[in-house]
Amino acid sequence: MNSQTPVIQVDGLSRSYRDVAALQDVTFTLQPNVICGLLGRNGAGKTTLMRMLTGQAFPSAGSVRLFGENPVENSAVLQQICFVSEAQRYPDGFQARHILAGAPWFFSNWDAAFADELVGKFRLPLKRDVKKLSRGQQSALGVIVGLASRASITIFDEPYLGLDAVARHTFYDTLLADYAEQPRTIVLSTHLIDEVSNLLEHVLVLDEGRLLLDQSAESLRGSASAVAGRAGDVDSFAEGRQVLHRDTLGGLATVTIAGRLTAADHRAAAAANLEIAPVSFQQLIVDLSTRSAPAPAVASVVHE
Amino acid sequence: MDEGRPIFQQIAERVENDILSGALSEEGQVPSTNEFAMFYRINPATAGKGVNMLVEQGILYKRRGIGMFVVAGARERITARRRELFVLEYIAPMLAEAASLGIAPDQITQLIENQLIERETR
Numbered sequence: 188m189n190s191q192t193p194v195i196q197v198d199g200l201s202r203s204y205r206d207v208a209a210l211q212d213v214t215f216t217l218q219p220n221v222i223c224g225l226l227g228r229n230g231a232g233k234t235t236l237m238r239m240l241t242g243q244a245f246p247s248a249g250s251v252r253l254f255g256e257n258p259v260e261n262s263a264v265l266q267q268i269c270f271v272s273e274a275q276r277y278p279d280g281f282q283a284r285h286i287l288a289g290a291p292w293f294f295s296n297w298d299a300a301f302a303d304e305l306v307g308k309f310r311l312p313l314k315r316d317v318k319k320l321s322r323g324q325q326s327a328l329g330v331i332v333g334l335a336s337r338a339s340i341t342i343f344d345e346p347y348l349g350l351d352a353v354a355r356h357t358f359y360d361t362l363l364a365d366y367a368e369q370p371r372t373i374v375l376s377t378h379l380i381d382e383v384s385n386l387l388e389h390v391l392v393l394d395e396g397r398l399l400l401d402q403s404a405e406s407l408r409g410s411a412s413a414v415a416g417r418a419g420d421v422d423s424f425a426e427g428r429q430v431l432h433r434d435t436l437g438g439l440a441t442v443t444i445a446g447r448l449t450a451a452d453h454r455a456a457a458a459a460n461l462e463i464a465p466v467s468f469q470q471l472i473v474d475l476s477t478r479s480a481p482a483p484a485v486a487s488v489v490h491e
Numbered sequence: 492m493d494e495g496r497p498i499f500q501q502i503a504e505r506v507e508n509d510i511l512s513g514a515l516s517e518e519g520q521v522p523s524t525n526e527f528a529m530f531y532r533i534n535p536a537t538a539g540k541g542v543n544m545l546v547e548q549g550i551l552y553k554r555r556g557i558g559m560f561v562v563a564g565a566r567e568r569i570t571a572r573r574r575e576l577f578v579l580e581y582i583a584p585m586l587a588e589a590a591s592l593g594i595a596p597d598q599i600t601q602l603i604e605n606q607l608i609e610r611e612t613r
Contacts, residue, residue: 364525367528367529368525404537405499405537409496465493
C-alpha cells in the first residue's frame, strides 16, 4: 500500500502464563497513520498483545518494534505512545483535573486546549475523585486522554465501557475529525464491531492467541455471502466451497460462504431459487472466530 | 451504508446521485475527502478511494490546492453508463420475479403501460 517503514512490527510474538498460551507466534506489521481494529472474543489475547505493544509486558518469545525500536523502558518511544486501558487505575484522591494536568509529562504532543474542549463535550466532572466517577465518566476520561495525547500510536482497549450511545458517537466523530486533521496510528480494540467497522482501514482478528486475520477492512467487506433456500439446493450450491457457518430451519438452510461470488454464481443461485444476502462485518468475524478449523486455512480463503 | 458492498463504491454512487439530481452542479466544487469521511462516519482513506474512483472515471477533477470539482459533461456520462446498467439491474430481476409469480409476458407489458398512464395523470 505504501513503502513507509511500519510503525508497529511484531514478529513471532508469543506469551505464556504458566501453561496457558495467551499469544502464539503472532506476526504482523502496521503502516503509519492507519486506523486499525483489533478484534476477537474475550480471552483471544487482545489485551496481552496491547500490553506488549506498549512495553507493559514481556514476550515469552518473539519481538515487538515500534518505530523500529524496542518499546520496553524506552522513553523516546513511550512518549509517542498512548495506551488507554479499560482497566486503568489511579491513586486514591486523584481527580480528572490532576490527570489532565500531569499528562504533558507523559505525552510529548499533548494538546491541553483540545483536552479542555473534550471535557466540555463529554461533560466530565473535573473536581471529583476518579474512583467516584461513573463507569461511563471514567471511560470518557480515558477517551479524552487518548485523543488529546495526539500520540503517534494511540491504542484504545475497549474505550466505550459504560458510555451511552450519544457519548460513543461523540467519540467516533471526534476521533475521525481529529484523525483527518492530524493523521496518526490508532489501534482500536472493541466488541462493538458494527459500530466501528466503517471507521477502520485495517483489521486484525485474534482467536485463541493466534492471528486469524490481518487485512484491509475493505477487502474483508463483502468477502462472504449468506445463501438461503431449500436445504438440498443450498447444499449443492455450497458443494466445493468454503462454508463458514450453516443454519437450518425445517427443510430450509442458510450457509455463509467465504469468498466473493461471481456473476455466474449469482445466476446459478437465482436459477435454483436461492437468495443471496451480504454478511455483515460483525457476522463475518463471529463466524470466523467460532470455527474450529485451523486459522491459516480460513485466512487464505478470505484473502481472495 | 449497505453491508456487503465496498463503501468507496457507495460513496462514489452517492456523489453521482447528487450530480444527477443537480445537488452538485457541473464545474461546482464537491466536499473534501475529510468532509465526506466525517459526514458518512467512514475512514478518510475509504472516502478518498471513492473520490479517486470518480476522478479516474472522468466525473471529478482535481484543482491543485483548491479541491475537487465536477467535470463539465459529468451528468451525461453518468446517465449513459446507468442506462446500460438499467436492463441488468432493473429489467432482468423484474422478469425473473414475474416468471416466479407466473405473470405472462403480455401481462407484464400491460402492467408497465398502466403504470405509465398512472404516472402521466398524477
